[in-house]
Amino acid sequence: MTPVFLAAPPDGPAYTDVVHMASQAPDWLDDAIAVWSAYGLLVFAVLMVLGWWRARRTGSRAALVALAVPVIVVLSYAVDSVLKSIAHENRPCQGAHVATLEACPAAGDWSFPSNHATIAAASAVALFFVSRGLGLIASAAALMMAASRVWVGVHYPHDVVAGLLVGALVAAGAVALLRRRLDTLAPRMETTPLRRLLLR
Template sequence: MAGLETTGPNPDVGLLYDINGLAATAPDWVDRVVTFAGEYGLVLALVLLTLWTWWRVRRTACDEEAAGAVAAVVWAPLAAGLALLVNIPIRGFVGRLGPAEQHRGIEQLVAARGDFSFVSDHATLAMALAVGLFIAHRWAGLAGIALAALLGFSRVYLGVHYPTDVIGGLALGTAVALLLSPLASALLTPLTKLVARSPKVGRLVWSPKGVQGGAATPEEGREGEWQEEEVRQESGAVGVGRRRDRDLAA
């Protein structure tokens, strides 16, 4: 295909010039900050947010709830990777060249990756990861969505994508993460439950020390019941011995 329309009175191109034009008037340090954020910083922030979400959900839910929540966290990066794979044929089918290749006066601050512009890989990855986190933890997901939006803005600012490239990436990431979430949960939750029962790696799924109310694992609960039963038996034996001593003394 020839790609999306890029000539004539096009709001997409107009918005591209408005956002990318900020790079021409901004101080050099602003360009450097946006370049780092758009290339690496915001993606790194999303990775750290994913790790925080995993740590959070495993400490604030009982074992059954944590297994499902951790499965959702695991799905987030898997959804991001799958969304990138889905984007490969889309980019080739649309065949849209980058802004700097079709328009004059574009301040391209970084080298474009790949042959085509639609859909943005960065926006696709970020939004799939953010929506996956939203399924596991609402506030972490909202923070991730905000980071994904900033990442999309930065890609237009850097002159490597049109606004519709970013919008398409955000939509694609959302669709993959949401539509395949039920299937991913059905496949991943039994796996996380299996891991939770392991005495060696079970803490990857949930942490009883962080559970509100001090809930214990099933194994720890049964152990506690046995200990309580032993204490009751010992207490009963001591009571019987004391009664015998009183009878003999009488």
């Protein structure tokens, strides 16, 4: 496969600048961002559970959309993985001679698009259809997740921007398709053992 960029990517200097800023930042800030970058996706899982719990009070249709959020996130991750296998872009930390906060992934762990950004964006967009408030919280968290992946040195800026776009587009499309079938699917599921997941 041919890498996305045969030469240095256009945002390579921006990546270097961000990593340099990270090296000059206070330790407490770097530590907080590194923890968020590594474990922040758990926040989206909590928001999904909260969205489902609240949606059950609204009705089976809302609960069904909430239950679909993690499935949509997995679908987005799958699309992202296919794109990675096509693009074959090396991690920036593998070629740039810079010290990064996070250990550089091994060769073959491709960079474009960012998995973390894709998962975060898919979660945020799908959650918007469950609860506007949760969607706003998740959107802010998704932007912070994307920025953190550059800050810790494992992605170029274009990797996380692409990840946000992939996650958002896949999630929006999947929810749009699901909502067209809600009037049929929700009543059917109410007659199955899954009813307990849909209604309080």
